[in-house]
Amino acid sequence: xxxxxxxxIEALLQLNxxxxxxxxxxxxxxxxxDVEGFLAGQCKLNPLELSLLGDVRGKNLLHLxxxxxxxxxxxxxxxxxxxxxxxxxxxxxxxxxxxQQTKQAVHFICTDVLSFGxxxxxxxxxxxxxxxxxCWLADIDRWAQTVAKSxxxxxxxxxxxxxxxxxxxxxxxxxxxxxxxxxxxxxxxENAGTEKQRVALWNHSIGEVMSxxxxxxxAIEHFQEHRVSPYDCFANLTERAPGQFVWQQDGHExxxxxxxxxxxx
Ligand SMILES: C[S@@+](CC[C@H](N)C(=O)[O-])C[C@H]1O[C@@H](n2cnc3c(N)ncnc32)[C@H](O)[C@@H]1O
Numbered sequence: 001x002x003x004x005x006x007x008x009i010e011a012l013l014q015l016n017x018x019x020x021x022x023x024x025x026x027x028x029x030x031x032x033x034d035v036e037g038f039l040a041g042q043c044k045l046n047p048l049e050l051s052l053l054g055d056v057r058g059k060n061l062l063h064l065x066x067x068x069x070x071x072x073x074x075x076x077x078x079x080x081x082x083x084x085x086x087x088x089x090x091x092x093x094x095x096x097x098x099x100q101q102t103k104q105a106v107h108f109i110c111t112d113v114l115s116f117g118x119x120x121x122x123x124x125x126x127x128x129x130x131x132x133x134x135c136w137l138a139d140i141d142r143w144a145q146t147v148a149k150s151x152x153x154x155x156x157x158x159x160x161x162x163x164x165x166x167x168x169x170x171x172x173x174x175x176x177x178x179x180x181x182x183x184x185x186x187x188x189x190e191n192a193g194t195e196k197q198r199v200a201l202w203n204h205s206i207g208e209v210m211s212x213x214x215x216x217x218x219a220i221e222h223f224q225e226h227r228v229s230p231y232d233c234f235a236n237l238t239e240r241a242p243g244q245f246v247w248q249q250d251g252h253e254x255x256x257x258x259x260x261x262x263x264x265x
Contacts, residue, residue: 012200013112019197020088023187024068030189044070046230052158052261056080062150064113064129069095076104083107117146124150130160140204144212151264163255173203188233213262222261229256
């Protein structure tokens with residue numbers, strides 16, 4: 001990252017933090033997140049992450065970019081010791097409120113994920129991070145270093161991310177650049193209305209993500225591209241079965257997600 005970008009990064013983090021504070025308020029009232037369902041005991045995790053992590057009872061799990069904690073709290077309900085981390089103070093405040101309400105002992109931290117890497121100790125069995133996370137990070141190498149530093153030897157990362165093919169279809173680039181795309185856009189829940197937030201976004205190709213993990217001593221154990229997403233969060237999706245969304249383009253199904261499991265060596 002060049003010096004101009006480093007000077008600028010605090011301002012860009014603040015821009016994204018403000019956007020996510022506001023988005024959290026909107027998301028809490030959305031059907032998309034269905035907080036009521038969660039409070040009634042529903043599991044908000046999808047079959048994909050459930051199958052990749054398996055039995056988490058007694059595992060130390062670090063959830064990076066946990067938003068307002070629904071998934072973190074669901075991992076906790078399944079018996080993991082969970083630490084959730086997010087940049088947005090509003091999201092972390094709400095996560096703590098939901099933890100209290102559901103009597104879950106989850107530890108939530110409000111911080112930038114990349115700065116967190118400077119202090120974290122290798123104490124986790126799992127790092128879990130999913131569905132719309134890497135585009136908020138300026139430096140994918142520093143992210144991979146943070147993941148590797150958080151895990152003890154043999155600990156694993158599970159990353160489930162939207163496929164960069166979606167970015168290409170939406171008009172974004174593919175490879176990482178220092179300069180972010182500054183966009184003014186609505187959030188993805190059905191109650192977004194016409195309100196828009198200004199955000200800074202960075203692309204990271206799958207090759208760059210994989211190479212960064214390998215550079216930091218992570219062995220890739222699983223990699224898969226998926227044509228189905230559990231989330232209806234792009235304009236062009238159709239629901240081919242309940243909770244299974246696809247993007248048809250010229251008669252072809254586009255890749256919507258990719259998943260990686262990587263082990264710290
Ligand atoms: C799309 S959401 C995460 C998806 C999550 N699975 C959920 O519950 O929807 C992205 C999250 O990343 C957080 N975030 C953005 N930039 C961050 C950063 N630099 N450090 C930590 N969290 C960040 C946002 O506050 C937001 O909660």
